[in-house]
Every structure is written in C-alpha cells, then in structure tokens.
Amino acid sequence: MRHTIRQPMYPKPWQRWAWAAVPAASATALTFVPFVVAWRRQVVGWRTAAAYVALSLLVATLAVVQPSVLDEPGWPREVFRYALWTYLIVGMVRVALLDWPRKTRHDTVKQ
Numbered sequence: 755m756r757h758t759i760r761q762p763m764y765p766k767p768w769q770r771w772a773w774a775a776v777p778a779a780s781a782t783a784l785t786f787v788p789f790v791v792a793w794r795r796q797v798v799g800w801r802t803a804a805a806y807v808a809l810s811l812l813v814a815t816l817a818v819v820q821p822s823v824l825d826e827p828g829w830p831r832e833v834f835r836y837a838l839w840t841y842l843i844v845g846m847v848r849v850a851l852l853d854w855p856r857k858t859r860h861d862t863v864k865q
Contacts, residue, residue, distance in 0.1 A: 760796040763853035774850040783817070785845040786810040788852070797853050809841060 764770045773788045786806040793803035816834075823830045 763797045783814045788849045
C-alpha cells in the first residue's frame, strides 16, 4: 500500500486555536473556510467540506432574507436559535479537533 504524505492542517501548535476562532468570530458565516482548507490539505473528505459550505450558505441566506417566521415567538424561532448555536459550537470543536495529534502503533511500541 502506498501512503502519500499530506500537509498537516496545523504546522504550528497555535494555529489550531486561531482556526477554531474563525467560526466564532464570523458568527457561522465563514465556518466553512477551515473545512475547505482541510479538504485541500486532504485532512477531511469532500463531503465534510461540502456539508459545511452548504450549511454556511443556508445561515448566510437566512441572515439576508430574514424570514418572518423567525421574528415571531414560538417553536420555529427556538428551533432555529438552538440549531444555529449547535452549528457554531460543533463547527468550532471540529475545527479544533482537525488533525489532532494521534499516537500510531509504531509510536507506542518500545523498540
């Protein structure tokens, strides 16, 4: 089996937390950016990157359109609010965990 060497997502330790701040600072509109970079560096698959691009576009579209359903109190507004916060938190955590250092079997075997 041939293994290709891929570029790490975080060459420097501080970059993990800088990238994780992107979803928080952008209020979810740019959550897809770290995942597109991770896809280009072959850290995640294209489906993961595509899912975050689609969800970010949905959030941005809803922010521009501002449907009246979200203005009225009730369950649609609460569901959207909790879904938005969940998306933001999951995006931040997933970005922080991308390419987390793992010990391989070769690292744990004493020679």
